[in-house]
Amino acid sequence: MKLCSNCDQLVAEKITTCPSCGSEIDKGRTHIDDYRIVDVLHEGYASFLCHAVRERTDEQVMLRLFTPNSGVQGDVAVRLMRELIDLKKLPEESFVQHYSIRCSQDKTWYRVSEWIDSESWGSLLASGSLNDPQTVIDLFYQMASILSILHQKGYMIPHLILNDIIVFKDHKQRLKIKIDYKLSRFFDPKLDRPGPMLNKLLICHSDIINRRPFDFRTDIWSLGKVFVELLTADLECTDFHAKVDNLELPMN
Numbered sequence: 001m002k003l004c005s006n007c008d009q010l011v012a013e014k015i016t017t018c019p020s021c022g023s024e025i026d027k028g029r030t031h032i033d034d035y036r037i038v039d040v041l042h043e044g045y046a047s048f049l050c051h052a053v054r055e056r057t058d059e060q061v062m063l064r065l066f067t068p069n070s071g072v073q074g075d076v077a078v079r080l081m082r083e084l085i086d087l088k089k090l091p092e093e094s095f096v097q098h099y100s101i102r103c104s105q106d107k108t109w110y111r112v113s114e115w116i117d118s119e120s121w122g123s124l125l126a127s128g129s130l131n132d133p134q135t136v137i138d139l140f141y142q143m144a145s146i147l148s149i150l151h152q153k154g155y156m157i158p159h160l161i162l163n164d165i166i167v168f169k170d171h172k173q174r175l176k177i178k179i180d181y182k183l184s185r186f187f188d189p190k191l192d193r194p195g196p197m198l199n200k201l202l203i204c205h206s207d208i209i210n211r212r213p214f215d216f217r218t219d220i221w222s223l224g225k226v227f228v229e230l231l232t233a234d235l236e237c238t239d240f241h242a243k244v245d246n247l248e249l250p251m252n
Helices: 074-087 121-127 133-152 196-204 216-232 240-246
Strands: 035-043 047-054 059-066 098-103 109-114 165-169 175-179
Touching: 035 059, 074 098, 121 165, 133 175, 133 216, 196 216, 216 240
Parallel strands: none
Antiparallel strands: 035 047, 047 059, 059 109, 098 109, 165 175
């Protein structure tokens, strides 16, 4: 991730010329306030996801730096701060903890969240770690249980995708689940450019396509889509109903 020294535009590492003002950019950003950026994990249209360390405490955190394209400023930033109060009510053992929304000295808005040394779903599938039926059933049970907690507290997550489900190993090397719940999935729908996984959900979910009111069944369908993706080891599938018909589930 780089920051244009002339206009403060955030750009990807490979960009050498600022798309906003045309200035040459030769150095990536290494700090924001008192956080040192260790690694850029994802570069998106609306935000950058970074692994960082707070230098005065050595605390590892996850930072989401919002680009000007995100629309996070003014009223939107205030709304996110209010929503953070609600998010902190969710149990920390089941949900990714988000600590604060801040504006840096150079006027970049960012969110500070807990750091989780997570596993990649793609790597787990490729390694065969999910071939064990008991492992998969346990993961599904964890996902459904966390969704149930969310429902009991009066929340839902209709746009649930696999990227929102964080998998990691505990101290006994067991796979555990946390959900990264987002009250504001879209900061400004007019400016939104969803990633491939979210876009796939937007074009195949019947409630979304038909503009039906969302309820708790909406995110249960989305969770079912996640189940199919993992059971078939196909994260690119689009015909989920056909995939379900062809599933051969192991019987114990």
